[in-house]
Amino acid sequence: MNKTLRLIDYSISEAIESIRRNGYAGLAVVSTTAFTLCILWSFVMVSVAAAGYTDRQVDRFEISVFMKVDSTLEDAEALANKIKALPGVGKVTLKQKEEEWENFKIKHSYLDAGGLPIDTLPYAMSVQPKSPEDTVSVAEAIRKLQGIDAVFERQEFYTKILAISKVIKWAGLIGAAVLFFVCAAIIGNAIKLSIYARRLEIQTMQLVGATWAFIRSPFIYEGMFFGACGAVIGAVVVILGNNLISSNIRTFLKMTELLQSPMPGKTVFWGMLLCGVAIGALGSLNAVNRFITRYASPGESVNE
């Protein structure tokens, strides 16, 4: 075995030893972690759902531009280029007049369209803003251009929904981030106690020449273990809860289009595990950096 493997081997067995010694205290940490991670992940799922919803709404923010009836194809192409050059404009599609005409005839078959000449239909184009928020300003800018008969945008209602879903998305993310740190603090506290319980050992280790990594890594592994255990338990709860909710109110959610499909169990499991391990590592690293020198500095005796 090389030195790194020995370090890992040593750290894991020391971490197991420490967890064994902690007993019920460890159980408390794991269950608190599981609980916090459940809420955290719910926030993540709500946020992901809201973001997905927003993405699916983007094409609804199309702006329809109708030109004056007497404009020519050249006018239309020139206008299309002008619109393209406006700030915030994504895609501009010039509608083929013939195609539109056919559509028009199909849609309005009750009218006797046969007698109408094709030229009664104006050139039209659809404009997609780069981001939905820009719809109004882009439409306003287009209205100021020459040769336009009418500009329509379907804005208000969707803007409101979008604003709400944006708030939900960010609130979810912020909530998740807050819980991330809360959870890291919970695990960090457990590691702090573990460090305190082993301060004599740590002091002695330092005096006999144990390196930074050998002293600290057992605690990091311990924290990661707590995080992983909490995550696995939490993931089971979230997956079960997810299935329960979505089978009961899927129709409702489908209707509101908030959830197109629930997050797959695999994603939940690996996502939460990764999250839990990261939280454990962060929390314990912080505890180790703060408390090893405070509780177990061998130089302490200088000031005793």
Place this chain on the structure above:
Amino acid sequence: MIKFQNVSVRYDNGVHALNDISFEAEKGEFIFLIGSTGSGKSTLLKTIYKQVNPTAGSIFINGTDLGSLKERQIPLLRQKLGIVFQDYKLLPTKNLWENLAFVLRSVGRDKREIKGLISEILEFVGLAAKPDALPRELSGGEQQRAAIARALVNRPQILIADEPTGNLDPTTSMEIMEILDIINREANMTMIIATHDKNVVNSMKKRVIALEKGEIVRDEKEATYDE
């Protein structure tokens, strides 16, 4: 090998524990550090493994100035030293074997290697029969020997011992000194041993450095406890 150059230590509370200490120790030398209580013996030893830093002067080990060591180099220094602490510092929750193994593991030694090193040293200090005993299940002399075994198990270049025979009866004290003497001769290990023990010092006839109020008042080869 070890060189003290005008070393002084002044603790935060204003006590001058060491005052302008200078001496040199050759490789393989055996030195007794004597002096009444509070004379600065433990402080001097602590400066060698950097638990205490001099407030003036410099200490060199194998030519390296300890004052120039970075925080992360201190473990490497200590790995070259074997330290017997005045209060043993055996881990109360680990048995004898684990107390030695943890030192070797925490400095990154291989598992198989560890087994051999521990068996050998326990045999040598006469504790081969008690690897499973917790420190509190050992007698004072056995704990002392356990502490010595732990200091020696990583095969250090220098042994630093703070009263390794304090609280022991004269016979046990002599046994322990004989152990150290054998290692000193066979491994050519440098040894600095702080002690109050007149008998031990007088029977060994080694170099003696005497401290008084933090100053060296005598440094003599093949010496006895009193002048």
